[in-house]
Amino acid sequence: MKSVIIGSGVLAVAVGLGVYTWQTTTAASDPCGNTTVAGAAIGGPFELVSETGETVTDTDVITKPTLVYFGYTFCPDVCPLDSMRNAIAADILADQGVDIGTVFISVDPARDTPQVVGDFTDNFHADMIGLTGSPDQVRAASQAYKTYYRAVEGDPEYYLVDHSTQTYLMFPNTGFATFFRRDTPAEQVADITACFAGQLG
Amino acid sequence: MKTTFLASLALLAIATTATADSAISVSDARAFETAPSAMAGGGFLTITNTGASDDTLIAVLADFPRVELHTTAFENDIARMVHVDTIPVPAGETVTLAPGGLHVMFMGLKGKPLTAGDTIAATLVFEQAGEMAVTFDIVKRDMAGHSH
Numbered sequence: 001m002k003s004v005i006i007g008s009g010v011l012a013v014a015v016g017l018g019v020y021t022w023q024t025t026t027a028a029s030d031p032c033g034n035t036t037v038a039g040a041a042i043g044g045p046f047e048l049v050s051e052t053g054e055t056v057t058d059t060d061v062i063t064k065p066t067l068v069y070f071g072y073t074f075c076p077d078v079c080p081l082d083s084m085r086n087a088i089a090a091d092i093l094a095d096q097g098v099d100i101g102t103v104f105i106s107v108d109p110a111r112d113t114p115q116v117v118g119d120f121t122d123n124f125h126a127d128m129i130g131l132t133g134s135p136d137q138v139r140a141a142s143q144a145y146k147t148y149y150r151a152v153e154g155d156p157e158y159y160l161v162d163h164s165t166q167t168y169l170m171f172p173n174t175g176f177a178t179f180f181r182r183d184t185p186a187e188q189v190a191d192i193t194a195c196f197a198g199q200l201g
Numbered sequence: 202m203k204t205t206f207l208a209s210l211a212l213l214a215i216a217t218t219a220t221a222d223s224a225i226s227v228s229d230a231r232a233f234e235t236a237p238s239a240m241a242g243g244g245f246l247t248i249t250n251t252g253a254s255d256d257t258l259i260a261v262l263a264d265f266p267r268v269e270l271h272t273t274a275f276e277n278d279i280a281r282m283v284h285v286d287t288i289p290v291p292a293g294e295t296v297t298l299a300p301g302g303l304h305v306m307f308m309g310l311k312g313k314p315l316t317a318g319d320t321i322a323a324t325l326v327f328e329q330a331g332e333m334a335v336t337f338d339i340v341k342r343d344m345a346g347h348s349h
Binding site: 124 | 239275
């Protein structure tokens with residue numbers, strides 16, 4: 001698990017530098033602020049359970065440029081903030097005529113039933129897709145996206161879950177494009193997503 | 202002249218607060234609305250200690266199965282929610298419980314979600330100042346809550 005954490009940090013720095021470069025120059029080679037270090041190993045096939053209880057795969061869910069976030073609904077602070085940021089970015093892009101999806105994948109399958117996840121995502125955006133699954137399904141999806149999560153042992157009902165907070169920008173055919181740290185403002189998420197959509201969409 | 206007058210008014214307002222019974226004052230107590238099936242919600246507020254001695258928030262009491270003080274720690278983009286036993290409020294300082302950091306966690310909502318427009322009656326318990334009633338306004342989540 002340690003290697004995953006360190007990997008995330010390195011990637012975050014790399015992407016941060018990429019964004020910085022993109023903002024301060026007009027680098028023709030990387031107009032969206034992407035970096036080659038990001039690699040293609042993030043993402044891939046997954047099988048999860050939708051808000052209506054149906055089994056869905058990545059190809060069912062990622063049908064357009066999509067912001068993918070892993071969290072849990074018991075989280076009253078960070079996950080809502082990040083989900084709201086992604087929802088706002090989607091609204092900004094909708095105003096510009098760019099249609100993107102937003103996905104929230106639970107890393108707390110024990111408590112996050114399809115209905116709970118559906119209620120949670122509806123709170124942020126009518127179109128936000130909430131996914132959960134069996135512990136194995138969630139673990140597989142999280143590993144595919146190189147995210148970290150760990151339920152903190154202690155209380156069986158009110159336990160907390162440590163988890164990664166980055167949001168991934170995924171495309172239906174080409175997969176991973178870039179990711180956003182949680183302190184990236186919605187406007188910047190929208191700008192960079194629009195840039196990638198123009199290139200890849 | 203106008204500026205001076207307004208400044209005087211502001212000072213007056215502060216002075217009024219400071220002469221209250223307790224050296225502790227609380228403002229901007231709010232919680233965000235939650236989804237219908239949510240199990241937990243976060244509460245936020247600003248605590249100011251205008252007194253000469255340090256104080257500590259040791260508990261928040263409210264009508265939920267469990268209420269805890271938490272903070273969020275970030276390490277390499279991983280969020281860890283951490284339970285804190287107390288929140289120090291040093292003399293002359295203001296402590297802000299804000300999204301992304303310290304917060305009150307109202308747990309065990311169980312079919313009684315936090316609804317915008319409603320309020321949560323709670324009691325803050327300070328080591329020195331004792332108990333203080335506070336009302337959390339439940340508000341809709343908007344850009345104002347995302348101030349990074």
